[in-house]
Amino acid sequence: MAARHLVCHTFFVMLNCLSETNRRAFLEGVRAYSPTLPAMLSWGLVTGIAMSKSVLTLPQSVGMSLLVYAGSSQLAVLPLLAAKLPIWTILLTAAMVNTRFVIFSAGLAPHFSYLGFWRRTLLGFFNGDIIYLLFLRRNFKPGYEPGKEAFFLGMAALAWTCWQVSSIVGIVLASLFPDSWGLDLAGTLALIPIMVSAITSRSVVVAFVVASVVALLTFSLPYRLGLPVAVLAALIGGMSSDALIERADLRRIRRRVVAEVPDSKAEPQIDLKADVTSDSDTVIDASGVSGGQR
């Protein structure tokens, strides 16, 4: 009780140190993030349970949760740890699963480029799927804007706290359940939605199918070398599919332009526009795809 009081007190003292604008923006960030809490809490709980049911000891699980702070890559490395893969393969996998954050950081960079190195790095540490999405939804202008950083930090503070609490609760509670319940499967199941949501275009489908097939074909290679091989093959597959789609689009435009030549008033811009919209056609429903790939 006293501890809780102290935490609340420190929290409000900290808030009072902020300017009025920043305090309001911080609390707005907390409020903006809060609807996603049920999902965040259960995701943390499952990750905690899965870590506990893996080869990790209790301090290792807690350490991983506090330091790594990346649910999907934490879950993805668990089966690799069990298979006793070499460290570099596991790190490579974690990096691959995390590459989406590199894209997000490119989106955040223009918003915070006016800050110093360490402040930018600190903000980067909290960059994540939900935070990035909610931040973009606010339509902030690039460059300095009062309250922008505080809004981001408000979301980050709530996200980090809830993740750590739920994950550590999961780690501790997991020992109550017998291993025969197969709760480590819950971790793999939690990756399925992330995987399906990552499939956003035709080329990603190609990459996904190539990765699955190559991973199975190369499964018996030593050190599960098949894993990096599968990802590499998938990147090549995705890029070739991109090149093919691009070429097909170009050909379509050219054909249309040629067809419209007799009409001297034909505006080539229309075709360019058609090309842009055809890009969104490639975002097909993930359902048809992953349902059929098994």
Place this chain on the structure above:
Amino acid sequence: MSTQAIWILIIGMTAVTSVTRAFFLFAGERVNLPERVQRALRYAPAAALAAVVIPDVLWWHNQLSFSWRNYQLLAATAGLLWFVWRRSMIETIGVGMLTFTVLRLWA
């Protein structure tokens, strides 16, 4: 894996996560990834997850198994279909675990 190796891995993963999350934030305008590389990076998460999840689900009693007796495969398929239908992560985990438990106890 030894305790020490696991701690090294945890530190390594911390570094990897920090670098990927903050990549362009700390690189600033000095690093400019070509458009092609940026696009290629979009395939990596789905590919890496596929390469981990699919063999993991199919690995059943020490072999790759596509059979109906692979409860993990059935549970994951049920979860996948549920997610495609309802788009809820919590329910996906629930349906998958329920399928697995029912099969384990009564099949």
